[in-house]
Amino acid sequence: MKRYNTFIGQQYLKILKYLTDKRKNISFDYKNEIEKYRKASDLKTMNYLYEVISKKKINIDKPIVGYFCKTIPEEIIIAVGATPLRLCNQDIYCAEIGEEIIPGDICPVIKAICGYLQNDIKIDLLVIPATCDGKTKLAEILTPIFNDRIYFIDIPRNSDYIENIDLWESAYLKFYDYLKNRFKAKPSRKELLSVCKMTNKRTEIFRKIYQLRGEKTGIINSFDYFILTSASFYLSPSDWSEHAEILYKELLGKVVKQNYRKRILLAGSPIIFPNFKILEIIEDSNCYIASDILCSGYGHLFDPVKIDEETELGIIRALTLKYIAPNLCPCFLGIDKLLNAILENMDKYTLDGVVYYNLRLCNVFEIEIPILKDILKNKGIPLLVLKTDFSREDIGQLKTRLEAFIEMLK
Amino acid sequence: MIKAGIDIGSVTTKCVIVKDGVIFGKAITKTPLNIEKAIDNVLQKAIEEAGIKEEEIKEFVSTGYGRKQCKKANRFITEISAVAKGGHIFGGKKSCLIIDVGGQDTKVVEVNDRGLVTGFLMNDKCAAGTGRFIEIMSNILETDINGFSSLAMSSKNPIKINSTCSVFAESEVISLITSLTPREDIAAGLFNSIALRITTMVRQFKNIDRILFCGGGAKIPALKYYLEKNIEKELFVLHEPQFVSAYGAAMIE
Numbered sequence: 016m017k018r019y020n021t022f023i024g025q026q027y028l029k030i031l032k033y034l035t036d037k038r039k040n041i042s043f044d045y046k047n048e049i050e051k052y053r054k055a056s057d058l059k060t061m062n063y064l065y066e067v068i069s070k071k072k073i074n075i076d077k078p079i080v081g082y083f084c085k086t087i088p089e090e091i092i093i094a095v096g097a098t099p100l101r102l103c104n105q106d107i108y109c110a111e112i113g114e115e116i117i118p119g120d121i122c123p124v125i126k127a128i129c130g131y132l133q134n135d136i137k138i139d140l141l142v143i144p145a146t147c148d149g150k151t152k153l154a155e156i157l158t159p160i161f162n163d164r165i166y167f168i169d170i171p172r173n174s175d176y177i178e179n180i181d182l183w184e185s186a187y188l189k190f191y192d193y194l195k196n197r198f199k200a201k202p203s204r205k206e207l208l209s210v211c212k213m214t215n216k217r218t219e220i221f222r223k224i225y226q227l228r229g230e231k232t233g234i235i236n237s238f239d240y241f242i243l244t245s246a247s248f249y250l251s252p253s254d255w256s257e258h259a260e261i262l263y264k265e266l267l268g269k270v271v272k273q274n275y276r277k278r279i280l281l282a283g284s285p286i287i288f289p290n291f292k293i294l295e296i297i298e299d300s301n302c303y304i305a306s307d308i309l310c311s312g313y314g315h316l317f318d319p320v321k322i323d324e325e326t327e328l329g330i331i332r333a334l335t336l337k338y339i340a341p342n343l344c345p346c347f348l349g350i351d352k353l354l355n356a357i358l359e360n361m362d363k364y365t366l367d368g369v370v371y372y373n374l375r376l377c378n379v380f381e382i383e384i385p386i387l388k389d390i391l392k393n394k395g396i397p398l399l400v401l402k403t404d405f406s407r408e409d410i411g412q413l414k415t416r417l418e419a420f421i422e423m424l425k
Numbered sequence: 426m427i428k429a430g431i432d433i434g435s436v437t438t439k440c441v442i443v444k445d446g447v448i449f450g451k452a453i454t455k456t457p458l459n460i461e462k463a464i465d466n467v468l469q470k471a472i473e474e475a476g477i478k479e480e481e482i483k484e485f486v487s488t489g490y491g492r493k494q495c496k497k498a499n500r501f502i503t504e505i506s507a508v509a510k511g512g513h514i515f516g517g518k519k520s521c522l523i524i525d526v527g528g529q530d531t532k533v534v535e536v537n538d539r540g541l542v543t544g545f546l547m548n549d550k551c552a553a554g555t556g557r558f559i560e561i562m563s564n565i566l567e568t569d570i571n572g573f574s575s576l577a578m579s580s581k582n583p584i585k586i587n588s589t590c591s592v593f594a595e596s597e598v599i600s601l602i603t604s605l606t607p608r609e610d611i612a613a614g615l616f617n618s619i620a621l622r623i624t625t626m627v628r629q630f631k632n633i634d635r636i637l638f639c640g641g642g643a644k645i646p647a648l649k650y651y652l653e654k655n656i657e658k659e660l661f662v663l664h665e666p667q668f669v670s671a672y673g674a675a676m677i678e
């Protein structure tokens with residue numbers, strides 16, 4: 016990234032200093048939230064995963080590469096000997112801090128990211144993709160703080176892999192070269208391959224849990240599920256797989272007690288701890304999230320690397336396919352993929368309806384709603400859009416909407 | 426069979442006593458902070474009017490935003506299903522679209538010929554397009570809701586109001602007053618802007634042949650007038666518009 020330091024006025028630097036002081040007042044351990052959701056859990060293995068989230072258990076022996084979004088290939092970060100850390104954040108307090116850096120009608124995730132970066136994790140490199148406008152500009156805004164510790168990955172907005180695979184691939188190759196230089200690493204083809212095997216293992220176990228959740232109503236509540244997926248932001252793929260495997264065994268032996276009224280598919284904006292507001296509303300109404308296609312869980316873990324040709328280029332191409340071919344994010348062209356994923360899930364798990372979470376001020380998700388509504392209506396699939404932000408004052412209203420939706424499903 | 430329907434809205438609490446589908450007693454009161462008190466209050470009044478004893482009531486169904494706080498209720502349903510049920514019966518049991526303008530929220534509910542909800546929209550968390558907005562604006566124009574409505578109806582030249590947010594609309598209205606714009610034209614402009622907002626919600630539905638209108642807002646002639654003008658359809662104001670949800674709650678099977 017170019018340096019913009021010379022352009023930075025006194026005001027900006029003052030804000031940064033102020034923020035550094037202010038962050039001391041925030042606790043990033045989320046004791047209350049963790050307690051609340053852990054209480055609702057009846058799974059032993061979850062204890063450890065809750066701890067991962069509250070203690071932010073990451074491998075700090077290696078340099079840390081923080082990144083946003085599921086379009087960043089973790090595999091190559093691991094291959095160069097760094098720890099990837101997905102920094103997507105939805106904390107209301109972080110968003111308040113971020114407000115001071117980026118005020119105005121901007122997506123709260125962008126603000127929360129700014130706030131979250133004030134925590135104690137030392138980030139050696141920050142990787143930001145050109146997905147939505149907010150993220151793109153974030154790279155510039157954060158440059159004065161991160162200087163040359165920032166990398167902007169310019170991926171094309173068309174995720175049609177037949178048309179655009181070369182562009183994506185070259186963006187990834189450039190990134191890989193950059194990482195190799197930066198961390199003075201020359202991973203061999205074998206090393207890269209073994210990292211892919213590791214993430215594939217993770218995908219395998221994730222898919223088992225995903226399927227079990229869809230088939231057995233009540234087997235895992237949505238707090239536990241999203242803590243499990245969020246834990247993959249921190250844990251290495253092999254550590255995560257190990258615990259997910261234990262969890263899977265526990266789930267197989269579990270006797271379901273709770274009765275749910277309806278089984279739904281959750282789609283829309285990502286859900287990231289500690290902002291489990293939508294989950295609370297859904298759980299409170301006794302609805303079972305039997306499936307989801309959010310980029311924070313499903314999108315992050317569901318797809319494998321399928322390698323045809325075991326050369327370095329072949330592996331990078333396989334990674335490109337893993338990250339673009341199934342990409343459902345509305346930042347990119349390709350709503351047909353989203354629709355197919357919804358229809359497939361509805362069918363496979365015989366679900367009652369779709370709840371679409373629309374984070375206020377995120378335009379890309381909102382803009383898809385009319386098309387989605389139209390198509391789902393034609394297919395006879397009930398859809399409820401819940402539009403909200405991180406604040407809690409509209410919980411009553413949202414509950415009414417959801418309950419009316421459930422009454423409608425009867 | 427005698428049933429009671431209680432609709433605990435954010436501004437008013439309503440109760441109806443229904444015997445074999447007919448309203449025998451009804452009462453309405455402002456919803457205070459102490460919701461329990463309001464419930465007791467309307468229930469007693471409605472019982473009195475119906476000339477029955479409380480023990481005769483076989484089922485209590487509550488609806489509205491405070492529904493869960495009604496201890497007497499045997500059942501809770503959302504105001505969406507309640508207004509759909511009530512509107513469907515009052516409206517002649519045909520498929521329809523119901524516009525319900527209440528104190529804090531405005532709903533548009535699509536109902537099929539069997540009285541089941543097939544789609545609905547509610548306004549966002551702000552007050553734009555709700556009864557609360559109308560109340561605030563009538564205060565600024567130094568009149569009450571009836572006066573506000575008559576003012577609007579007498580305007581020959583409604584002006585365009587751009588803001589629907591109550592805070593911004595307030596400052597826009599004040600600057601219009603100081604620039605000596607006739608009050609009736611401002612009033613008409615305000616109703617038009619509310620109607621426009623509700624019209625956008627209505628337009629999201631395909632079947633808008635039969636539109637029913639209820640809630641406190643249905644009692645305001647200017648709102649009806651401007652809604653009809655914008656939607657380009659006649660609206661049928663339901664019998665006892667404020668009690669439609671309470672009645673629907675009592676009638677839920």
Ligand code: SF4
Binds near residue numbers: 085147285310
């Ligand atoms: S919503 Fe899209 S841009 Fe945002 S993190 Fe998810 S995949 Fe990335």
Ligand code: SF4
Binds near residue numbers: 123378
């Ligand atoms: S929520 Fe939407 S606007 Fe916000 S960062 Fe993600 S894609 Fe961008």
